[in-house]
Amino acid sequence: MLLTTLVPEASGFPDPWAKPGLQGVYVGDGVMLTRNWLDQLMYVSSTDLIVTPHLLNLGYCEPHLTKVLMSLLQPGQVFVDIGANVGYYSVLGGRAVHPGGTVHAFEPNPAIHRLLADNLEVNGFAPSAIPHRLALSDRAGTAPLLVFEGRTAAATLRPVSAAYAEAFGARTGRTTHAVAVETVRLDDVLAAVPEVHLIKLDAEGHEPAILRGGTELLRRSPAVKLLMEFVPFHYARDEALDHLGLLRDLGFRLYRIEADGGIAEHTDAELLGFDFSDIMALRPGG
Numbered sequence: 669m670l671l672t673t674l675v676p677e678a679s680g681f682p683d684p685w686a687k688p689g690l691q692g693v694y695v696g697d698g699v700m701l702t703r704n705w706l707d708q709l710m711y712v713s714s715t716d717l718i719v720t721p722h723l724l725n726l727g728y729c730e731p732h733l734t735k736v737l738m739s740l741l742q743p744g745q746v747f748v749d750i751g752a753n754v755g756y757y758s759v760l761g762g763r764a765v766h767p768g769g770t771v772h773a774f775e776p777n778p779a780i781h782r783l784l785a786d787n788l789e790v791n792g793f794a795p796s797a798i799p800h801r802l803a804l805s806d807r808a809g810t811a812p813l814l815v816f817e818g819r820t821a822a823a824t825l826r827p828v829s830a831a832y833a834e835a836f837g838a839r840t841g842r843t844t845h846a847v848a849v850e851t852v853r854l855d856d857v858l859a860a861v862p863e864v865h866l867i868k869l870d871a872e873g874h875e876p877a878i879l880r881g882g883t884e885l886l887r888r889s890p891a892v893k894l895l896m897e898f899v900p901f902h903y904a905r906d907e908a909l910d911h912l913g914l915l916r917d918l919g920f921r922l923y924r925i926e927a928d929g930g931i932a933e934h935t936d937a938e939l940l941g942f943d944f945s946d947i948m949a950l951r952p953g954g
Contacts, residue, residue, distance in 0.1 A: 669923075669930055669931050669932060669933075670930060670931075671736060671739055671740075671929065671930070671931055674923075674931070674950060675739075675740065675893075675950070677742065678739040678740055679738070679739050679742075680739060691724060691725075692712070692723075692724045694714060695711075698713060698714050698715055699711050699712070699713065699714060699783065700712050700713075700714045700720070700724065702723055702724050702727070703727060704723060704727045704728060704756065704759065704760070705726070705727035705728045706760065706763065708759050708760075708763065708791050709787070709790045709791060710723055710754065710755075710756070710759065710787055711754065711783045711786045711787055711790070712724070712754055712783065713754070713779075713780070713783065713820060715817075715818055716818065716819070716820055716821070717818045717819055718819050718820070718821040718822065719753055719754060719756065719820075719821050723756065728756075729756055730946070731929075732925055732926065732927050732928065732929045732946065733868075733895060733925060733946050734757075734760070735929035736895065736925055736929055736931075736948065737757060737760065737761070737764075737866070737868060737895060738760060738764055739929075740866055740893055741761055741764035741765055741769075741865075741866055742764070742765070742769075742865075743764075743765060743766060743767055743768055743769060744765065744767070744768035744769050745765045745769045745865035745866065746765070746769060746770045746771075746772070746861060746863065746864040746865050746866075747761040747764070747765055747769065747770070747771045747772070747864070747865065747866050747867075747868075748771075748772045748774075748854075748858070748864050748866070748867040748868070749761060749771065749772070749773040749774065749868050750774045750804055750854075750867065750868065750869045750870070750871060750878060751774065751775070751868075751869065751870035751871045751872070752773035752774055752775040752784050752799070753775060753780055753784070753820065753821050754780060754783040754784055754787060755773055755775075755783070755784040755787040755788060755799070757868050758771050758773040758784065758787070758788060758793075758797060758799075759787050759788065759791050759793070761797075761866075761868075762788065762791060762793035762796065762797045763791075763793075765796075766793075766796070769796065770796050770797070770798070770861075771788070771793065771796065771797035771798070772797075772798050772800060772858065772861075772864075773788065773797060773798065773799050773800065774800045774802055774803075774804055775799065775800070775801065776801060776802060776803035776813055776823075776847075776849040776850070777813060777815060777820060777823055777847060777849070778801060778847065779820075780820050780823075781799060781801040784799045785799040800857065801850075802849075802850055802851070802852050802857060803825055803849045803850065803851045803852070804851070804852060804853070804854050804857075804871070804874075804877075804878045804881060804882070805825065805851040805852070805853065805874065805877045805878060805881055806853060806877040806878070806880040806881040807851065807853065807881070808851060808852050808853060808856065809850075809851050810848050810849065810850055810851060811825050811848070811849060811851050812825075812846035812847070812848060812849075813825055813846065813847045813848075813849045814826075814828050814833070814844055814845075814846050815844065815845055815846070815847055816836060816842065816844050817840075817842035817843045817844065817845075818840070818842050819842075822872055823872065824871070824872035824873055824874060825849075825851075825871070825872075825874040825877075826872060826873035826874050826902060852881075853881035853882065854878065854881050854882030854885055855881060855882055855883070855884040855885050856881075858885055861885070862888070863888060863889045863890075863891075863892070864885060864889045864892055865889070865891060865892060865893070866892065866893050866894075866895070867892060867893070867894045867895070867896075868894075868895045868896075869894060869895070869896040869897070870896070870897045871897075872897075872902070873899065873902030873903065875896060875897070875898070875911065876903075876907065876910070876911040876914070879911070879914055879915070880914070883914075883918065886918050887918065890951065890954060891951070891954045892951075892954070893948065893949065893950050893954065894915070894920070894947070894948070894949035894950075895925070895946065895947070895948055895949075896946070896947045896948075896949060897944075897945075897946055897947075898911075898912075898939060898944075898945045898946075898947050899943070899944050899945075900939075900940050900942070900943070901943070905940070908940055909936055909940075912936045912939065913936070915949050916936075919951045919952075920949035920950060920951055921933060921949070921950055921951070921952065922934060922936075922939065922947055922948075922949055923947065923948045923949075923950060924939065924942070924945045924946070924947060924948075925945075925946040925947070925948055931948055
């Protein structure tokens, strides 16, 4: 199904993979400078193995999700990027919602948050894009963020067993370490925001707690759309069903984003049958 079937105002943004062959320059302190597929400047970690190789060589990550996100955002809207990492989607979103729009980007890892803040500033979005060095959850406090060496985009607040961390080290020869981060509820940190229009949520298994902490914002944002990573492996079956059930209770229908940027509606049981899905949550008529 084409996205415009459900969202007529979606702009049909061009495929982002039309501009390959980009390169980067090492600027010191483990940081490289490159450009994304829209020629926006991007600072990236030279040691990252998830985001950096794609941005250096292609200028984009996750083309299917990029295409949908850029098709949905409109000038003047409020975009919330949860699990922003270095700000690939935040920078794209800053351009898409200009003029008059706002970006709230959340990245709790201090080392990566610095790059996020730099990327928003160097592209001219500092006045309208806010880089929050906070971890979203269902309660305020502190929590350990587990960081995997070379894979900062996989950092998680989800409890990870010692056996899993040891297996990661044995397989990759790399280490893990925990960073204490501040946790807040989305409802609290964006309490003064009347409405948001698009939320991108990628928190490596901590998504259920984030949604539980943001139900008030979701309820007062009738037209909000969510783009969310869903990996059944991260949850027990009942937890996964409760996670999807909360979205249904909030009035959303769930669609899986396909590799070509098309979408297909699925039941909860069907979504549990996929190893991995990028989900678009959409309210009827929203």
